[in-house]
Amino acid sequence: MSRRSYTALWTKAFKRSMSAATRSSVAVGKQVVKRAIQDVVERSQPPAGEGDWLAGMALGLKGARRFRLYRPPGVKAGERLPLLVMLHGCGQDARSFAVSTRMNRVAARERFLVLYPEQDRLANAQGCWNWFDTDGGRAYGEAALIMNAVDQACLLYPVDPARIAIAGLSAGASMAALLVTRHPERFKAVVMHSGIPPGTAHSGMSALGAMRGRRATLPLAATPLSMATTWPPLMVIHGGTDTMVSASNGRAAVQVWADAADAQAGPSRTVQRGKRYPMTVTDFKRKGNLVATLVEIxxxxxxxxxxxxxxPFSDAKGPDASRMVWAFAAKQFRG
Structure with a gap:
């Protein structure tokens, strides 16, 4: 075969190969774009159920954060409702957290508003709140943005400012507790689900050690008097088989709250509802007043x-944390 013939055959084969590769790349690209569009459309859709799913934006010195607010149906003119702030964990956003926890259903039944601040993926690629970065200042900047979202909700929607509680999962739980340390007077209750207490990490590296339960927690900057008059009671919910955030963090969180208030642990009790996982509940009180509750599952x-x-990050077999969160908050609102 002559060199010219060989070159022609090679060129033809190369063109066929490139053409097939291009078609394959285009097909893959179309699938990627299709999935991306589906994700955007899904995220823009409200969770199933009655009520309003409202969008907003909080602005601050550290940028901006989107939020969603759930408003139950049938709110009357002049009516003021409690507000529950819900902070999602890593790999989640406002909508997925609402769908996973089904907190909107509880809010529709019990008549309260739910605020879902949302972390920006440009601030953290995994969607985690940067609760740990106190040295770099990102933690405090994000806490301020979340408070701006709370303030905006109080201004624009029928919020009773005397009945605000906050809860979070994982990084959201850690951010919720950090936020309360900076603004304890704004909240009547705080719930940490699978999180790390404030004062345990100050950077990304120390956060890894804290997640494994290898770091001590610093005392809260509070006195028994301020804990009794200003700080909200804490509920901690933590799983015993949690391999991402050691269960020792849950015990450390209630202990640091109890130590600051000079509270003592009462007898533990085991509770099981139907076929759900059993849980062990321990209350910490000072002079008969509840300071913290530890729920170990x-x-x-x-x-x-x-x-x-x-x-993702949801276990239907566990006791209903959403109902526990609301029951705990509602009790503090009444008190």
Missing amino acids: GSLGHAWSGGAAGQ
């Missing part, structure tokens, strides 16, 4: 207890 991993089946 031995069979639960790193997931929202009692959440929607089939959702």
